Amino acid sequence: MKVLHLMKTSVGGTWALRQMRELARLGVEVHVALPDRGPLWEAYRRHGIRAHELQNDFSLKKPWLLPGRSCALRRLVDSVRPDLIHSHFVGTTLTMRLALRTALQLPRIFQVPGPLHLEQALFRGTEIALAQPNDTWIATCSATRDHYLRAGVDPRRVFFSYYGTDTGLFARTKALGRLRREIGLPLRTPIVGMVAYMYPPKRIMGRTRGIKGHEDLIDAVAIAMEKVPDLKVVFVGGAWDGAIAYEKAIRRYAEQKIPGRAYFLGTRSDVPELYGDFDVAVHPSHSENLGGAAESLLMGVPTIATNVGGFPDLIIPEKTGCLVPPRQPEALARAIVRMLRNPERARAMAAAGKRRVLSTCDVATTAAQVLSIYIQVTARGGT
Secondary structure, three states: OEEEEEOOOOOOOHHHHHHHHHHHHOOOEEEEEEOOOOOOHHHHHHOOOEEEEOOOOOOOOOHHHHHHHHHHHHHHHHHHOOOEEEEOOHHHHHHHHHHOOOOOOOOEEEEEOOOHHHHOHHHHHHHHHOOOOOEEEEEOOHHHHHHHHHOOOOHHHEEEOOOOEOHHHHOOOOOOOHHHHHHOOOOOOOEEEEEOOEOOOOHHHOOOOOOOOHHHHHHHHHHHOOOOOOOEEEEEOOEOOOOHHHHHHHHHHHHHHOOOOEEEEEOOOOHHHHHOOOOEEEEOOOOOOOOOHHHHHHOOOOEEEEOOOOHHHHOOEOOOEEEEOOOOHHHHHHHHHHHHHOHHHHHHHHHHHHHHHHHHOEHHHHHHHHHHHHHHHHHHOOO
């Protein structure tokens, strides 16, 4: 089987790269369209994936680019002649559907990386309206699947599989002390950690704060300090896609609200080695798929997440972690204090969460599920 994947970035999206790597191991001839020869270009090629340089994202800011990108995509499809096209982003999916509207015998899958666009009626309606009979979806969390079903999409066209992770990379003994030595903190100092890129607010969706909730965590730490006076917070992850001004704004906000309490490490490649010094990992996103919750749980770190998107798939309240409402720093602060004051209970929940992630999110398992979906979709035929 030959499958063409559509990616809008060669910098991020390692979750899709992992899946393609496993599909190639399973015997699929994997092709991927990337916008440029960025940092991940060679990683794709090392795993036997045939990379093609192609701008295939739909730009709301530059819609006049669509005709040229559509023609380029059609030429690539004619050259590769795939059995199926697999898109991983909303923008690449819109380009795919608009460029290939007459290719009704070619099955197309949109593996939805998160429910963000589905939470707005206009974006949800537009994406679904552009689908044709040869379009199907793979939801990667329960919330995403429910959005499509509530919108009236035929359940037979909505499949389910998580984007898997390399469980062996994170599910290992934690390296204690490395982070604390780096930033100069004693072993007993309580640390709350957050691992996420900094995405600026999506003004087009009415957002005033970043979607990952960095500001909310800063506010929560300011509140929690009243009960835990020596509390520190560590942010791992820099500006995404050139959002340097937003990163600087976050740093200024932290210095204003919690002076001397926040440590910003920027983008790191040694995240598993840093998790060992987190007493609590926090994922305060406003919208999310599974986010980093799978990684923190795999490392056995007590985990708090907001009750959005795919987080409830992994975080069962008081069993595998804590869920709090989004955009509510007071509730987040209470959860942080509760976990820090009950470390044995927090570690027990983290251990249960690790077992849950191991049983559901290993990339070898999820890639096999995706291959099964390919077989079902191609067996149905394009229409």
